[in-house]
Amino acid sequence: MNDVTMKGLRERRLKVVGTRPLRPDGVDKVTGRAKFGADIHVPNMLIGKVLRSPHAHARILSIDTSKAQALPGVKAVITSADLCDLPSEFIPAGEMMVNFRDMTRNVMAREKALYEGHAVAAVAATSEAVAQEALKLIDVQYEVLPHVLDVAQAMEPDAPLLHDNMFTIGVEPRPAQPSNVAKRVEFVLGDTAAGFAQAEVVIEREFTTKPVHQGYIEPHACLASVSEDGQAELWCTTQGQFIVRGFCAKLLGMEVAKLRVTASEIGGGFGGKTVVYLEPLALALSRKACQPVKMVMSRAEVFRASGPTSGAKVWVKIGANRKGRITAAEAVLKYQAGAFQGSPVQPGCMCAFAPYDLDNVRVVGFDVVVNRPKVAAYRAPGGPISEFAVESVIDELAKRLGLDPIEFRLKNAAKEGTKAAYGPKFGPIGLVQTLEAARSHPHYRAPLKANQGRGVASGFWFNIGGETCAALNLGEDGSVTLVAGTPDIGGSRASLAMMAAEELGIALDKVRPVIGDTSALGFNFLTGGSRVTFSSGMAVIEAAREMIRRLRERAAKIWEVPVEDVVWEDGYACPANGAGGDHKPLSLADIAKTAGKTGGPIVGNAAINAQGAGPSLATHLVDVEVDPETGKVSILRYTAIQDAGKAVHPAYVEGQMQGGAVQGIGWALNEEYIYDANGRLENPGFLDYRIPVCSDVPMIDTVIVEVPNPRHPYGVRGVGETPIVPPMAAIANAVENATGIRFTQLPMSPPRVLEAIDSKRAALAKA
């Protein structure tokens, strides 16, 4: 045991980390006891409802709420006048930027309604029926304006203008005319003209993707209660209670400390619950009514008014020599931001070619506003779109060169020391390992039948760290409460408790993990960027080490020896070898029992800004069958291979890989926002917004590769986002192998596939 301590943590044998225990929040979730956003009821509670714009683009001439206010049972009516107007400034928030001028306008339209479903007013009433009735009594006068939905059309000089004060950033000289192009970004490495001159094969393609929604099953929901003296409580389903607190305080003109936010259990988010929609409205209504206000979105509201990710146009050109080395790569990305700037085009640009070790790269991105809901983060925001395009061209290039697609990727794979086009030099990364695992997987050699095809694609995501607090509190009986500040969206209470138990050397069931409200801990950035097991994990480990320090001090006090003579081994304070005398080891319970006498309660706290998140890379294999008469694509077999650094709870790592793969299958085959000619969403429900159902997919086989991240005590990398990056290209590549047709448009829905098959047949018949 002693040499374990001496050897240091990275080399020690892990006892808890890497196993598959039952999750601590599991029983509540299989019995229906767990409380999600809409599962709370309090006395004297009102129901809040939102009036939304029926127009895609309209100037708001007037809003008359007097009739609604006069309806018996109505306790408050609000419009944008009840929220603060704020100046335009960009504040980094994880993988995205926020601008409070835009945020206050997105949660409640001010001068204009910018998309169908844009909130224009809200009411709180004694019942849902009264609230609905009141909405009908609000008279909004609109001047309907021409709208624009398509990214290319929005970039035209004569396109309807969403914001007359938007001048493209990143263009020199600064444009004199406003436009819908919020920003231009560019990343350059080497000299692409010279690189293409060396190329013997060049492929150039343009791709189109549609906006897709995160599709979490739990709609947005919250309950706000503001007292007469301005102190406020907010319960909501969110990926970040501290972020909600900051955003709401800003929009309501409150002090942060006056607002306590409690994160409910969260029924899925995938990035979509990193922003606020109902929360500031519920607070404003409650402040007016002086009663608690509960608000829950309908599914149609979720689709119409919460953030999908961008639809996009992506142009890619890649050249390679006959040896199979890529000599140059270029891309132009045009991403829809929705009604306000802030699409994920920048990360899209940064990861477009990140899996590859290239000398000459140029990527240009445009952030473009259109009359659609403002995009929100969605699992690896920006990455799946650009990497779909790049991985499709990579596949085509391999075929043109007569190379196996895995071989071609291996010849060009980024590895430790590779300089990415977006700046950094990679530390140890696992692309090569995932490609090798794919190549040697039985799936890669399994036979295929007629109309079937196999596809392979890789994917990259950065992952992030960030500001994080955690607390461990020792109970009087030696049990430990773990308080984390990052909502548990997929099992992080399990992984965090496992790391605490590992460090403290105690049984997992001695640790009770809870997610603290905003009064329980210092600031925490949100659950996103695949950061929780990494960052909150780091904080928990640091807190555990602090607790161990204190436990040793107490033991030293009890034994009356110097603290250096006490070591912590397997959950016990022990005399150090050859020092400290002959004392019976003390357990946590032993030390806790006398804590009052030895210095008071024992805790471990950590407040860190976690650095060194390692990128996670993946390679996916998929087999499809295409019905040549109906165009329907079926997924026959799927294998996802990913570098997890170190899988703390492998079952939940596999779960991330499987879930991401199936979300990607939906994105590839059927999911899309469909609008009518007036800019109104035609499919705001799960009937016609077609996420994969259980019978659509096979088992998703997984292979976890572990290339340790040297910046984390156990080698952990985030794993949540990367799995949604490869599926679209893997499926497009498989469909190409099945049909001989390269699809550059998503989704590859039956009508699109059949049309392409028939066109090819017609062309062949003509020839």
Add this chain to the structure above:
Amino acid sequence: MAKHHVTTTINGDPVEFLCAPEQTLLDVLRDVLYLTGSKEGCASGDCGACSVMLDGRLVCACLVLGVEAQGCSVETIEGMAHGDELHPLQRKFLEHAALQCGVCTPGFLVAAKALLERNPEPTETEVRYWLAGNLCRCTGYDKIVRAVLDAAAEMRES
């Protein structure tokens, strides 16, 4: 319109409630009886998160009016465990990590229980089609299907 007085049996217990004619059984369960284990994901019968048993048939509580429950027997997720003993499906969902966010889990469990009561030895395909009305966005369904198949095997043995 006046509320209706409805007498039902919920999870074996007699229950009376008042509800407006337009309130769904799901509204009643959640907002009148505070049985919030049944979830509202869509209110249109497309997600299955509100799956309950109504007189022995699997239904979406969002597509049943509260008044239609008159004289009926309703079983919800809250009635699935017996005391502190979890149903084998509940245990297997935990053992197989068949849930991530967990919001769809009650619906899946109620639906899977209905399947195994009718078909104790389902194939993977039968499980997948039976559960096609239950949407899960987190897991990709893999571990859910494995948990159901494993629970079926264990229940056949016992």
Add this chain to the structure above:
Amino acid sequence: MDYRSPSSVKKAVDLLAAHDGAAHVLAGGTDLLVKLRAGFVEPKLVVDVKGIAQLRAIESDARGFRIGAAASCAEIGEHAALVAAWPGVVEALRLIGSTQIQGRATLGGNLCNASPAADSVPALIAAGALCRVAGPSGEREVPIERIVTGPGRTSLARGEFLVGFRLEKPRPRSGDAYLRLIPRTEMDIAVVGVGVALTLDAAGVCTHARVGLGAVAPTPLLVAEAARALIGSRVDDKALAALAAAASAACKPIDDKRGTIAYRVKVAGVLARRAARIALARAAGR
């Protein structure tokens, strides 16, 4: 809105007549409750017909089957004799929605919701189903293809409602089948649906056929030309090609969020051919 659950056809007719169009019939509710929630309909009264025993019954005798308009698809699908006699009808009604929907959805509702894409209707058209309609002036029997007159519209008069369906016992050497195209494997509305019923003589020549199409026109269609392509043939490749062409030619579809005109026209032919092959195999098997 008020809710009533009458116990007889007569009482239901009286309630509907008294409300003169402001009352809605509730059977399984899987369409009506969605419309109520979305505010698409705002009836003064909902008349739940599930309390009428006759509307829940599924009966068979030497002549055929009577299916109550408010029997659930799950219940119908468990009727072994019906499954054996009309497998195409049963596979069609079993495709309506999820397991959960099956526990509630009814044939009466699927028909009277008057969606062009209702799954059971093309199969019932192919099977030659007759509908029993009750109203203030008594009961009448109508061929199913005459019920739906347009999207959301039926030929039922004010105060009338659907009581049930009658299916003849199939002739010897008959078979039926239903196929639909949806983008996923479940949970979608048909983009195209095709029901085929056919009868062979002892020599294997088709003597009788009916073809129903769904989701390709404002109403489900009975396509006589498609049936004529089969009658007199051995349902060989040539006849199937003629069937496919006739099915495609009968389509009068629209472009919408679920499919394009070109797609529906093409796939109607493909599915007609495939469904006829299944029906043929079933007919040849008995």
